[in-house]
Amino acid sequence: MHTKEAEAALRTALGDAHVAIEDVRRVFVTHLHPDHIGMAGTLERAGAEVVMHGPELENASRMWSRDHRMLDETYAWFERHGMPKDVDEGMRTAWLEIGRAVDEVERVTSAGDGEVLDLGGRHARLKWTPGHTDYHAVLVDEPERVLFSGDHVLPRITSNVGLYPYSRDNPLGDFLDALRAVRTLPVTRVLPAHGDPFDDLPGRVDQILAHHEDRLRATIDALGDAERDAYAVCRTLFPVLRSAHEERFALAETLAHLRYLERRGKVREIDGVPVRWSASE
Ligand SMILES: [Zn+2]
Ligand SMILES: [Zn+2]
Known part of the structure; x- marks a missing residue:
């Protein structure tokens, strides 16, 4: 995100590599989250071309537009799924706060799935990996056997996969398929967006797949035997939540698991206020 500290850290890290911010020619943004897109405008104004799937x-553009329509829709929908009103309000305020740490970007170059980008002489293929966001993309540098994994595969934490009113139909289904699809890439080094580089891509993918199997069972x-709303299920799955952001992520993630199970006939969605869910017979 574009905070004073983050900008100073970026400049220092580039300086350590003997690169000035003005020397950066091209930037690839893996997805729309504020901690990934937040300083794209700063790099653009320093002379870089910003590229995105x-x-x-x-x-x-919709998420960070100033009309907040997406935000209103999201919170009306969270409320239908049992979110208490005061938590909902807290989250809204927190989200608006975050929006202020995201740069406006003038021009972004659009790239397609499978396209090969020249990044400082490296040839990196864009690969669509939906789930964490609908159109999240990673870069595969096949000659060097390196995967720039964004938030799709992380070494220590699992990526948040959430269902929102504007999401694709089954984000968790998308995510698990996209994990299986990167598992067999000819890669010996993974550079994630959070945490340290690691080497064993198939091993890490298997851990994450097993984790979601556990969470689906949970x-x-x-x-x-009860009919419960998603917020109640969420508080069983995530008993400790420390901030409005965590509540939002936890509820969206619970809904992604419920939707996945519903599409496989394992649970039923019962319309009403709030919407309730029950296990299938
Ligand atoms: Zn993210
Ligand atoms: Zn992230």
């Missing part, structure tokens, strides 16, 4: 770029267990 086309459909992710369209969603970014989601069914949390329903038991």
